[in-house]
Amino acid sequence: xxRPGALKRxxxxxAGGAGGKKAGGGIAAPDDDKLRLRMVESQIAARGVRDPxxxxxxxxxxxHLFVPPGQESRAYDDEPLxxxxxxxxxxxxxxxxxTEVLDLRAEDRVLEVGTGSGYQTAVLAEIVRKVFSxxxxxxxxxxxxxxxxxxxxxxxxxxxxxxxxxxIEEAPFDAILVAAAPAAVPPALRDQLAVGGRMIIPVxxxxxxxxxxxxxxxxxEEACVLSVRFVPLI
Ligand code: SAH
Numbered sequence: 705x706x707r708p709g710a711l712k713r714x715x716x717x718x719a720g721g722a723g724g725k726k727a728g729g730g731i732a733a734p735d736d737d738k739l740r741l742r743m744v745e746s747q748i749a750a751r752g753v754r755d756p757x758x759x760x761x762x763x764x765x766x767x768h769l770f771v772p773p774g775q776e777s778r779a780y781d782d783e784p785l786x787x788x789x790x791x792x793x794x795x796x797x798x799x800x801x802x803t804e805v806l807d808l809r810a811e812d813r814v815l816e817v818g819t820g821s822g823y824q825t826a827v828l829a830e831i832v833r834k835v836f837s838x839x840x841x842x843x844x845x846x847x848x849x850x851x852x853x854x855x856x857x858x859x860x861x862x863x864x865x866x867x868x869x870x871x872i873e874e875a876p877f878d879a880i881l882v883a884a885a886p887a888a889v890p891p892a893l894r895d896q897l898a899v900g901g902r903m904i905i906p907v908x909x910x911x912x913x914x915x916x917x918x919x920x921x922x923x924x925e926e927a928c929v930l931s932v933r934f935v936p937l938i
Pocket of ligand 1: 823
């Protein structure tokens with residue numbers, strides 16, 4: 705999982721690269737730590753997220769290292785932010801909410817569709833045994849895997865491609881988290897859920913709902929849990 709020593713090295717490298725100056729809020733770690741704790745209290749715990757593992761992961765993962773250079777000062781704001789290629793890093797609360805409804809266990813293997821910045825990937829990797837993360841835009845996948853590797857995560861594997869097809873060689877998954885919205889739940893993802901598995905996925909064009917899908921021995925059950933706005937699944 706995430707090693708504090710690796711973070712220190714990354715922070716040093718980033719500070720050196722910026723010539724010791726702060727860019728857009730820079731990497732002032734103590735301030736960022738404070739902002740992150742405040743984010744968890746005011747945006748996440750205050751809105752009802754209770755799972756201690758989710759709260760601990762959100763307190764730990766340095767979100768400011770997942771936003772584009774110059775945007776660090778906005779990393780703990782209550783909103784999504786652009787990450788390039790027309791994509792966004794999700795609002796912190798949505799990351800926490802989706803993680804909590806998956807009801808994860810330490811031994812779970814999780815498929816993530818839409819790596820994006822890799823921030824949600826890190827939150828998942830803090831909680832579960834292994835994360836398989838698929839991203840359709842190669843540049844984003846490469847950038848995210850670099851960030852996560854530098855932070856010391858060793859339980860994540862990345863793939864570039866269409867996540868709507870899932871990851872058949874590694875299926876079935878205990879949980880699937882989808883971060884871009886298709887018009888309907890892709891059948892391949894439903895099929896790659898283990899019995900007892902859970903999937904959270906935004907569905908719809910225009911108005912979207914986060915749908916929680918549970919695989920049982922008899923089939924799947926679905927429930928709409930929140931109205932949301934995600935980028936479309938490509
Ligand atoms: N949780 C991410 C969200 C990124 S936005 C974060 O917080 O950074 C959703 C991501 O899904 C984008 O990076 C987009 O490129 C990706 N995406 C869209 N369609 C996809 C598809 N068919 N397969 C895999 N990834 C896809």
